[in-house]
Amino acid sequence: MCTVVVSVDPGADVPLIMVGVRDEFVDRPWSPPGPHWPGLFGGRDLLAGGTWLAVHPAEGRIAALVNGQGVPAPQEGRISRGGLPLTAAAEGGLTGLDPVGYDPFHLVLADRSGVRLWHWDGTGLWDEELPEGTHMIVNSGWERGEENERVAFFRPLFAKATRPDTLGGPWREWREAATGAGLARDDPRAMIVRHELPDGRVFGSLSVSLLGLSAEGVRYDFTGDPRDPAAFRRVLPE
Template identity: 70%
Template sequence: MCTVALSVEPDAAIPLIMVGVRDEFTGRPWVPPDEHWPGLVGGRDLQAGGTWLAVDPASGRAGALLNGHGVLADERRRRSRGDLPLLAAAQGRLPDLDLSRYDPFHLVLGEAGGARMWSWDGSGLRVTEFPPGTHMIVNSGWEEGEENERVAFFRPLFAEAARPLTVEGPWEEWAFLATGAGLPPEDPRAMVIRRELPDGRVFASLSVTMLALTPSGIRYDFTGAPRDPGSFHRVLPR
């Protein structure tokens, strides 16, 4: 279960703070964020060639992908969802695509002016415009209630976190929350997880991204050590 947390405050110096935790099978190969595509920066999935989160530094936009629930695409026509964050970041919208070729997804687009999300369940498309406030998206979508234990635990913490006045920080409180706030990975509330499956595979949180989106640009921090708040490194600006 991947997670995206959004803090939308239009009048703040940093109008949008975006945190993304990527969960995937540990055996799936990937490389850390870089300009793997012309003008676009993100981690690259080496299996399908796409990404889970893409940033367009020139436009100040970021696209993040979460798998959704619903009807799977016909495997004979299926396209990888990993191209969707790239297209959204580059174009500022969900392109005109044959969505029937994609498995269900939630595609979040963030910029200094706010955030929106397209949710495809295999039969219909829903668009969400996020109002000011703190929001969390998981595989079931935008969670507003307390039914999801992860959201019920973390959303108040993100909402109460001190908002940095500049992109230079301080970001320590946000880094602590983004890397799981010290909860063990087996805790049902955990945002940074690790699950050993009966067939021997391991499904786990592999990386964490923190973005600060402002009218003058994006700060992009990343770690591939998702339980260590001190391991973030600056991706953008270079």
């Protein structure tokens, strides 16, 4: 997953909204979100067995992974990062994690008490709390400035989107922004992308997740058609 948007408003009826866009090689096999693990929902990577986003509906937790930048893990003993969202959603954090076997990552964990963000760059692991507001996490990390064109375009768009007063909606403005806001895939600001590489492989946005967390529970909508705001389907509540 290459972009996560987190909107935190503790005083709102829906205090946490999250958008996750997964970018990957299009030939990498995966299954749509479902109860693939005990107590946890998420899409399943069929190559390594993990996920890019995990939801623990009973505990009201959402964990999302973004690949990071830094020093890659040694090939010997290398561990798939797809297990990290499952661990965080199940256990409520990454306590005791030895990150040495993982390539760099950013891991977002949201629950009803707030949002934490872990970073591993291959040399150090640290975490921080996200304050109230609208935030974007990309491969370079939690972007606060305007130097990232994607963030400069989309963060204001999400910040002004109408916030639903229940998990039932309305979600129209969120869906439209989450599916790329009509930008072309080759636009330097694009969040929904597609790149044809010199070796013939194609790397692009494969899916979008839209989630809300409140005292009511967790709402989890998903689409494998990342440019169509009308294509979302409900995953949770079942």
